[in-house]
Amino acid sequence: MALSIKTEEADRLARELARLTGETMTDAITKAMSERLERLRAERETNADYAERMKAFVRDRADRYDRRPVSKDEWDDAVGDTPEMLGLAR
Structure with a gap:
């Protein structure tokens, strides 16, 4: 078989x-591929079951x-949007 590098x-x-x-071009290219x-196969397998x-x-x-x-009150307390923090009275 021939591989044409163009x-x-x-x-x-x-x-x-x-x-x-220190390998032949054929061996170096074969190993690289x-x-x-x-x-790529390992990545595909990993992504498939993500x-x-x-x-x-x-x-x-x-x-x-x-x-x-x-609740809204719990959320407001957690994020600091309490009437006290906003300068409002409850």
Whole structure:
């Protein structure tokens, strides 16, 4: 099989990689493509189950927090929007 390198940049990069690794251009290019494919596959696999991992993360921690609805007064107190803070009387 033949691989045709059609740009000067691709040729330069392939030659530099081969020179730095001490490998033939074929071996250097083969390893580089193999390593990139491995990274992309791992990234795709990681991203594929992201939603499920996040759901599990939330489920595992949900009971640690008060999740009841917050009243307006509680919200205002938490963020500092109390009548006293706003210079108003209650």
